[in-house]
Amino acid sequence: MAEHKEHVVPPRVYASVLVALMALLVVTVCVAFFDVDQFTRAHHLGTGWNTAIALAIAVTKAVLILLFFMHVKYSSKLTSAFAAAGFVWLGIALVLIMSDYLTRNHPPGVNPRGEPKYVLPPPPASDRPALGQQPGSPGHYH
């Protein structure tokens, strides 16, 4: 365990990262008020771009914080591995759970686009069923 000189990051770097983060914040808020899908649909680029852009910006911001504020860029491989492990395992959870939800109840040809559609009965106007009572008719999907 030889002690080596710790890398000291100059404040200039932190300031630049802060400016970048704030800029990304402004961008993500602006994009949220602009329906990107209207544009992409017209050009046959699919839908869901607003969500994709918002998430991409969030990931970028998180990576900036991790690399510079949290010093991952200057740390040992071991630190990077542990920093990555949490995200990788979260990815495992997300991908495998979605592998169930996105392919459920679709006999081939019935719903080729793989979009599950769930329908809940309209809620009773008054109050919800209390715990312990018979549950109302459950949501069904088709």
Place this chain on the structure above:
Amino acid sequence: MAEDVLTPEHSLVAHQFEDAGQQREASRLGMWAFLSTEILFFGAVFVAYAVYRLRWPDDYRQGSLELKWYLGAINTAVLLLSSFFMALGVHASELGQNSRLIRNLILTIVLGSLFLAIKATEYYLEYEDGLVPGASFRMEPPPEEAGSGFARAVKSFERAISRAPKGQGEVARRTRAEEQFMVFYFIMTGIHATHMVIGIALLCVLVWMARRRKFSAAYNNPVEITGLYWHFVDTVWVFLFPILYLLRNP
């Protein structure tokens, strides 16, 4: 500045460690391992949220529309700024500059508290709006003129900044799934706020320790790992803000 720099004799190596380098490495790795736990702690709720958001896209979108996006945006900026000052604090501790360390820690605490204050205001407004799940959730948005003076002032502010104000077709009758969205909103922001409170408490301890000159260029592990924790909590918010507030388009 020179008299501010502490000498390495202040360093404390616990008995189980051979030297300060080993201790530093251990505390750093320990914090990172803890943060990977935290990622999955928050992550499980994110996954559940994703599943439900895909199942009830319209209801969840309506939920996003009912949140105060501008308060969320301000809070994001506040938190990013606090992270910046935290990073400067760690930088000061690496150089052994004690008073600069204390200054930056206090700035971080102030900004963190400001975040919590704004968050509390938001919770209050959501309560006035009948958005708190459970017994006080209202299926109809309350009329414009209802609520306290403060809530009405916020509503007129919203009308001023928004092209299509609420109550004019955009937010209609609420649904059970929207209530579920609010459940997730309160759980996620609630757990996050709890982490913020813990972080602020840790920072207060650091200030107390720094005033007693516990840290030096050779021994700043507590500052460093508290910094890691603070930045991590910030990172969680960086994801919470867009997925809760900004997914407004169909």
Place this chain on the structure above:
Amino acid sequence: MATIPGDLPYIPAYEAPPTYLNVAHTVRSWLLTKDHKRIALLYLFSITFFFAIGGVAATIMRVHLLAPAGLLVEEMTYNKLFTMHGVIMVWFFLIPSIPTTMGNFLIPLMIGARDLAFPKLNLASWYLFMAAGFFILLALLLGGVDTGWTFYTPYSSRSSNTYVTLAVLAIFINGFSSILTGLNFIVTIHTMRAPGMTWFRLPLFCWSHYATSLVMVLATPVLAITLALVGIERVFKVGIFDPAIGGDPVLMQHLFWFYSHPAVYIMILPAFGVVSELVTCFSRKRPFGYEFIAFSSLAIAMIGFLVWAHHMFVANISIYAGMAFSLLSFLVAVPSAIKVFNWTATLYKGSVALDTPMLCALGFIGLFTLGGLTGVMLATLGFDVHVHDTYFVIAHFHYIMVGGSVIAYFGGLHFWWPKMTGRMYNEWAGRIAAALIFLGFNLTFFPQFVLGYLGMPRRYHSYPPEFQVYNVLSTAGASILAVGYALPFFYLLWSLRYGRLAGPNPWRATGLEWQTTSPPPKDNFEKIPVVTEEAYAYYKLAPQGMAALGSVAAAEARETGGGES
């Protein structure tokens, strides 16, 4: 370093050497200790207590099932019994069992460190465990829980009027105890190894605990938050998993098993580590394929995260996901089989001595193989649909957890007991107990494979008369098993006072933990050792006559000649 038996300095008999046990005697010195060895003993007492409670619940159930209509308890009580048996055995015995006792005690000794990296966290983890234990006992005393250890919604959210919230709180707290233990092990193994202790000189026990710790750190938070969500749903009556208000109970199962399947590996991986140590020591051989055993632990920890939905094949999950999970579940068998083959190969042409720990290890290999192979059967989609939620599943996981983990736990306890206490237990009592446990276990659980295959569902308090013969066999086996478990309690306690002094290395084993005194001094080693060779240098002992080194009887003969302690 200089503590190989022959080199011990002469110590007069009346002057007890300083050990971690006699360094202080007050209750306070135990409750506020930061010494990993004392914390291990605190855990040992605690989990023995919980093991007894879980065992009593199991005994009542087994007696109840002697007659088709049930003998002892009402339906509701039966539900509460199997829930308590499951909750206590899983979270309050199996998950902490080997890591918190032997892991806590041995990892610093094995890697040549004075303590774990974070001694205060280690103590905090015990207090969290005890707090969790308090809440679960409170739930038990107030009237129990009837949801089953899995807390499936909507049983746990809508249907149950029992103390679910309290039990969920207990497991939430328990989770953090487990996380802190895992985190401590990871950091310790990474940063605290003695000079010269490279990764490939680490004992396999440390490798398997490292893999276990990764699972603890990465899986447990998901359980904690999932059960917190169940608690929130119950207390605030909001729709998270409730289908009537937009929730999805299957999502709860996904999140629950994301933890609880890897949790099976939290229970079995430390057992692998123990068995690797036992097999090498009592074969007087270095392990066959050290690297394969080491990396298969990591592979199991990793692949173990990808298989959880095989618990949910009949929960209306997507058939495509079901196929993927089935295939991934088969893959786990590969690293597990590598371990079994390597242990067997280690035995081959070894100088095998059948002392108590080795009897446990051999029992483990056989029972784990059976449990593992039935696991592959259950991972097969088509077969699982038929035996899902039957006694076949019960028998399968008891072969892994009781036939595997618990027997390895007993083996390890007997192996390191002299190191922990400085005393030898009665060897013949130990052998009898090991034999009783093996026989009793098989008689208890093998009939349950048949029962399940014939269609008897789990968690039922009564059954058709044609199943009675198997149930009677099973209960008969359970009574033998109970005797087998009770015996060590007596002769181990007896050994504390009357047992022969063990000396530093009663088994003539290699490994750093045997090079310090028994019981070890407070700081483990007088001087941090410098490691120059692997942990299994048994070939060095060969010239002295491998056969003579094997058994305790031979060791005893040597000792009387050597005049030790």
